Amino acid sequence: MxxxxxxxxxxxxxxxxxxxxxxxxxxxxxxxxxxxxxxxxxxxxxxxxxxxxxxxxxxxxxxxxxxxxxxxxxxxxxxxxxxxxxxxxxxxxxxxxxxxxxxxxxxxxxxxxxxxxxxxxxxxxxxxxxxxxxxxxxxxxxxxxxxxxxxxxxxxxxxxxxAGEAFDHAAKIAGRGLAIGLAVAAVVAIIVWSVRKHRREAVEEAEAESEAEGEAARALEQTSP
Structure with a gap:
């Protein structure tokens, strides 16, 4: 990394x-x-x-x-x-x-x-x-x-x-190959977490917008003669 x-x-x-x-x-x-x-x-x-x-x-x-x-x-x-x-x-x-x-x-x-x-x-x-x-x-x-x-x-x-210092320390102790492997695994984990978080926020935002539209429709129905 x-x-x-x-x-x-x-x-x-x-x-x-x-x-x-x-x-x-x-x-x-x-x-x-x-x-x-x-x-x-x-x-x-x-x-x-x-x-x-x-x-x-x-x-x-x-x-x-x-x-x-x-x-x-x-x-x-x-x-x-x-x-x-x-x-x-x-x-x-x-x-x-x-x-x-x-x-x-x-x-x-x-x-x-x-x-x-x-x-x-x-x-x-x-x-x-x-x-x-x-x-x-x-x-x-x-x-x-x-x-x-x-x-x-x-x-x-x-x-x-x-994180950078930890990488260098791990590289000195375990060898650069293992340290790079751990770094790649950490990056993959962060990417997966970020994608899931983004999807969850998108779903929550869509649900909030749908609920707001539903409330607006109900309010319009109540005001209609």
Whole structure:
């Protein structure tokens, strides 16, 4: 697995790798890029590269936190400026159940929803804009945005860092062949878990939308003469 990471960044200067990671993390909420590419993937890979000495771990953490906070702040401003019109966009209409979940979380938790949403891929892309459209004061949003950004970046970056170190340690003890086999098995397990999770979320979203449509139909019947 680490050999693949090396091939991916072979010839790229560290400054460009930092820039790519920062761009992916920033775009997740600022440009709703999180709908197609979870930002934690970038920082996990960055953590693995830091364990190899390709990147500086402290610098990676700082850059990732700044990108995460800045991206969410842009998402907040988009929501504040466009308000309810944002919900009519194609990106939002495709995920009505998730939008409803995020809005309910904001109503129940207020600014703390920003921290909670940080650890769920789709909510992480939606939450800043929805909080902005709810007119939550920016200072309150910023506090939980920074706390959530620091916690999220440290969790996944350090996870990638220690995973990379564990791989190297296993390779020294058991040999690279066995270590690579274990790494491949771990990757397969993660992929299977991710696919199942995605399918489960799709089913839940479809059920929620079906239930909402049913309630709307029943309400229409009750109001009909």
């Amino acid at each position: 680490l050999e693949n990471f090396n091939a991916l960044v072979d010839g790229l200067p560290p400054s460009l790798i930092y820039l790519l990671i920062a761009a992916l993390v920033f775009a997740e909420a600022a440009l709703f890029f999180g709908f197609v590419f979870p930002g934690e993937t970038a920082i996990v890979v960055g953590g693995v590269l830091a364990s190899q000495g390709t990147l500086s771990l402290p610098l990676l953490l700082v850059i990732s936190v700044v990108a995460a906070v800045a991206g969410d702040s842009v998402g907040y401003e988009i929501g504040r400026k466009y308000g309810t019109r944002l919900l009519e966009t194609r990106a939002m209409s495709k995920h009505r159940a998730k939008v409803a979940t995020a809005q309910d979380l904001i109503r129940r938790r207020g600014a703390f929803a920003v921290f909670i949403g940080r650890f769920t891929a789709l909510l992480r892309a939606l939450m800043p804009a929805l909080v902005g459209s709810s007119r939550l004061p920016y200072p309150k949003f910023l506090v939980f945005n920074v706390i959530g950004g620091v916690a999220w970046v440290c969790t996944f970056t350090l996870g990638g860092y220690f």
